[in-house]
Amino acid sequence: MTPTIAIVAARIFDGTEWHEDSGLLLEQGCVHGIVKTSDIPRGVRRVDYDRQQVVPGFIDLQVNGGGGVRFGEETSAQAIREIASAHARFGTTKLLPTLITDTPDVTALALEAGRQARAANVPGFLGLHLEGPHLSLERKGAHNPSYIRPMTAADMDAICAYRGDAGLVLTTVAPENVTAEQVRALVAAGVVVSIGHSNATAQTARSYFDAGASMVTHLFNAMSPLGNREPGIVGAALDDGRVFAGLIADGVHVDPATIRVSLRSKAPPGDIFLVTDAMQTIGTDLAGFELNGRAIYRNEGTLKLSDGTLAGADIDMISSVRFAHQVLGLPLERVLAMASSVPAKAVGLDDRYGYLRPGYAADFAVLNRELECVHTWVEGREPSSL
Structure with missing residues (x-):
C-alpha cells in the first residue's frame, strides 16, 4: 500500500x-x-x-489518573479517555489505567470500563492494571488497609474473564495474599503478574517468578529491600533475568544513585522501565485531592498523606525522560527505550509497539x-x- x-x-x-x-x-x-x-x-x-x-511514543504501565480524573473514583470509558488525553500531552501514546486497592464492586466497574474503552477504541488505551487489593498490609503504602484481602476464586475468574474478552490485564499481587498456584493459573490465562507491595523474602519472590510472575511493581517502593544477608524482592528481581521492573524516576521515590546502581546490576534480558504512577494532578493545577476519604497534599513534585506516606507520583513521562537523561546521566537512546520498547516487551507487545x-x-x-x-x-x- x-x-x-x-x-x-x-x-x-x-x-x-x-x-x-x-x-x-x-x-x-x-x-x-x-x-x-x-x-x-x-x-x-x-x-x-x-x-x-x-x-x-511512551508506554506507561502504571497510571492512576490525569487531567483531574482518578481511575476508580471515576470508572467509565470516558474517564479512561480523559486520563489518556491528559497524558498524551506529555508523549504517552499507550497506557494502563491503574486501579489501586478498592472494593469488589469498584473493581467490577473498572473491568467493565476497560471493556467499554476497548470497544470504543479509546486512543491510548492499552489495557488495565489492577494494583491490589491482594497486597501485604505491612507494605501497603497509601493503599486503604480495610480493602486489602486474599485473592478468591471469584477474583481470579473476573480477571481471567477480562483477559479473555477484553485483552491485556496486569495485576500487582503480594505473596502474602496470593498463592503461587493462583499465579500459575493467572499466567496460564494470559494475565501479566507483577509482585509488589510485599515484604516477601528473596526465596519467596523467586518461587513466584518460577510460577510465572514476570514483573515487580515500582522497584524499591513498598517492597522488601536489598540487604546484605536477605536480598528481598529488590535483590531477587535485579538478579533474575526473567523479570522486568517498573521504576518511578522523579528523584523522590528512589534516590538517583540507587537508580544508577540498579540499572548497572539488572540481569538481562529482563530490564527496568519507567512508570509514572501518576495521579489525577497531571495536567492540572490541583493543590491536592482525596483518596478513599483521606487528604492527599501536593507539594513541590510530591503527593503525600498527612503522615508523609507517598501516595502515587506527580510526574508525567516526558519529565521522567528528562530526569533520567539529565540528572541520572543516561544516554538518551537508553532512556527512550525505557519509556517505550522495554515496557512494550515487558507485557509481550513489542511486536507492534515501542518502535517505529x-x-x-x-x-x-x-x-x-x-x-x-x-x-x-x-x-x-x-x-x-x-
Missing part, C-alpha cells in the same frame, strides 16, 4: 537507531517506513517538524531540543483529533 503522510524531522529515532533528515511514512495508522527526505514519494502529504526529533518500524502502530512523540513534548500522534491520528 502507498503511504499517505510523511512526518519530516531533523532526526527520527526508530527505537534502535537515529535517522537524520528523514521522513516517517504513515499509512492507515501504521508505520510504512523511514526514508531520506529526498526519497519521500510524490503526492504524499508532508507534516514538517523542522529542527525537532521524532521518537517512539514497518507495520508497527504509528505512535510517536515530537520533541524539541529541550526534550519538551511538542506534539503526540496516536496510531496515526493528528494531535488535533485526539
Whole structure:
C-alpha cells in the first residue's frame, strides 16, 4: 500500500537507531517506513517538524489518573479517555489505567470500563492494571488497609474473564495474599503478574517468578529491600533475568544513585522501565485531592498523606525522560527505550509497539531540543483529533 503522510524531522529515532533528515511514512495508522527526505514519494502529504526529533511514543504501565480524573473514583470509558488525553500531552501514546486497592464492586466497574474503552477504541488505551487489593498490609503504602484481602476464586475468574474478552490485564499481587498456584493459573490465562507491595523474602519472590510472575511493581517502593544477608524482592528481581521492573524516576521515590546502581546490576534480558504512577494532578493545577476519604497534599513534585506516606507520583513521562537523561546521566537512546520498547516487551507487545518500524502502530512523540513534548500522534491520528 502507498503511504499517505510523511512526518519530516531533523532526526527520527526508530527505537534502535537515529535517522537524520528523514521522513516517517504513515499509512492507515501504521508505520510504512523511514526514508531520506529526498526519497519521500510524490503526492504524499508532508507534516514538517523542522529542527525537532521524532521518537517512539511512551508506554506507561502504571497510571492512576490525569487531567483531574482518578481511575476508580471515576470508572467509565470516558474517564479512561480523559486520563489518556491528559497524558498524551506529555508523549504517552499507550497506557494502563491503574486501579489501586478498592472494593469488589469498584473493581467490577473498572473491568467493565476497560471493556467499554476497548470497544470504543479509546486512543491510548492499552489495557488495565489492577494494583491490589491482594497486597501485604505491612507494605501497603497509601493503599486503604480495610480493602486489602486474599485473592478468591471469584477474583481470579473476573480477571481471567477480562483477559479473555477484553485483552491485556496486569495485576500487582503480594505473596502474602496470593498463592503461587493462583499465579500459575493467572499466567496460564494470559494475565501479566507483577509482585509488589510485599515484604516477601528473596526465596519467596523467586518461587513466584518460577510460577510465572514476570514483573515487580515500582522497584524499591513498598517492597522488601536489598540487604546484605536477605536480598528481598529488590535483590531477587535485579538478579533474575526473567523479570522486568517498573521504576518511578522523579528523584523522590528512589534516590538517583540507587537508580544508577540498579540499572548497572539488572540481569538481562529482563530490564527496568519507567512508570509514572501518576495521579489525577497531571495536567492540572490541583493543590491536592482525596483518596478513599483521606487528604492527599501536593507539594513541590510530591503527593503525600498527612503522615508523609507517598501516595502515587506527580510526574508525567516526558519529565521522567528528562530526569533520567539529565540528572541520572543516561544516554538518551537508553532512556527512550525505557519509556517505550522495554515496557512494550515487558507485557509481550513489542511486536507492534515501542518502535517505529514497518507495520508497527504509528505512535510517536515530537520533541524539541529541550526534550519538551511538542506534539503526540496516536496510531496515526493528528494531535488535533485526539
